[in-house]
Amino acid sequence: MNAHELTPTLRDDLAGFIGDIERLESIVATWEEEPRSVVAAHKLAIEALNSEAFRRLIRALKADPAALAAMKSAASDELVYAVLRRYNLLKASLHERVEQALDSVRPMLKSHGGDVELVGVRPPKVEVRFKGACDGCPASTLTFHAGVKKALQDVCPEITEVVQIKGLSADAESGVRFISPFALNAEGNWIPAGMLSEFPDRIVRSMSLENRKVILYRDGASITCFENACAHLGFPIHDGEVEGGIIICPHHGFRYDLASGECLTAPEVQLQPHAVRIVGAKVEVRITA
Template identity: 40%
Template sequence: MSERSFQELAQDLDRLEAIADQWEAEKRGTARAIRTTVEALQAEAFRRLIRTIKDEPGGLAALKKAVEDPWVRNVLTFHGVLRPPEPTLEEKVEAALESVRPTLKSHSGNVELVRVVSSEEVHIRLIGSCDGCSFSEATVRIGIETAIQAAVPTLKVLKVVDPGVRADGLVQLGSKISASPYSKPWQDAGPVEAVTEGQVRAVELSGASVLLTKIEGTLHAYPNACTHLGMPLDGGTVADGILECPYHAFRYDLKTGECLTALEVQLPPYPVRTEAGRVMVQVTV
């Protein structure tokens, strides 16, 4: 028996449980009750055993040595006798990335952890359709940032590195770290009067479709692309500062870009100002 790994035996258990799950309710309930009772008996026996050994001279050291063995550690952890080890920062970030991967993969994208610099700074790399598409990168980044921040609340800097940047932070020849988005030029988006209070208007700026709006007298600019499937938003309806996408009804707060339908994404706002009666926009992503 010891020739089979812990993982293989655990998989056997999962398989047996899956079989039992197909049984009719009464038999299933009986099987579960047997398992729960046996586990409770074992857990209590382990607790008593550990208490006894701990009180013996040299007992604590022996216990510490025993739990270095993964079999012992896993079984005691399973029974709740040992606390599971606190996941490392890398494990927390990896788990957060794993949680967003299904969404990214459904759009032919992925994300890779490059390195955890500290509890405040994490570097990632976007792969597939997420890489190179400035709009996708912006929206995907917000989703990833939210997931990592939930796992590591101290996170302050999430850097999306160029695909050519290596895990050790060195840059491969021909690659570079993305320039600051705020180095982008201010572009003329038309006269201020063309943007009506509570309405949306689309303008083309250097090949990017930009959504302009005015809410409570303040101008706002966003990418004219829904975070759902990237469809243009300018045909949507606006009521009380909330824009509804004309395609599948995703709703956005136009004061912040926040998506009220899928809270993990948002329209990334562009810097906007006026100059001599013109709306000036910095298309940062």
């Protein structure tokens, strides 16, 4: 090891500073355990000192409105922001928290050949788009509500509207039915809905589960479940005419795809989905909030 390897490069950009730190950390990682432990303890001691100094500085600045305004302005600099975030002296930005929420569901989506990307953050609205197998998948509505939308609103309660932008890809294999990853192997709150043989093919069946009125629709080996309420005015739709997997609301004629819940009359709305799974010959439903 030579002195050059240990000397940080003179620079003023965040990426460069981080690169120097990572390069030095990679060198330390090759050392024996005892010197590595000493370096780690030294690092923690310096960080504790810096953290307390920053806290006292910020506490003093907050007492002066003009200084507080200047501090907030300085925090918009990416390098200042990164350091203050490193010491947990600033809350994560909304954009960071949105990405954190999406990252929490991506492993599950990717295990099924799909993904989700952030289209835009426009408080109180967030727009997302499915990619890969999740784009156009019959279970994408359930994936959106039980996975992506729930994760976003759990992490970012100030977001009151999550919009799914229709994807443009055609990655999903034609003719393959996907099951929402959020309906598989999920624990708890599964309610028996009957035997598979009790659901005639391509016939809508209505029932009440946990005081919620729902409809179930079987198409071959696949069963979907939705709230028995038109997204237009909330009227029940179970008596609607079914044509080619499309149910027509008997009250105002809104048309819904029974595979996805998508409204073909007004694409901005859809039926509220509930998770369905088939265990042996039994059909079970989990009611979503």
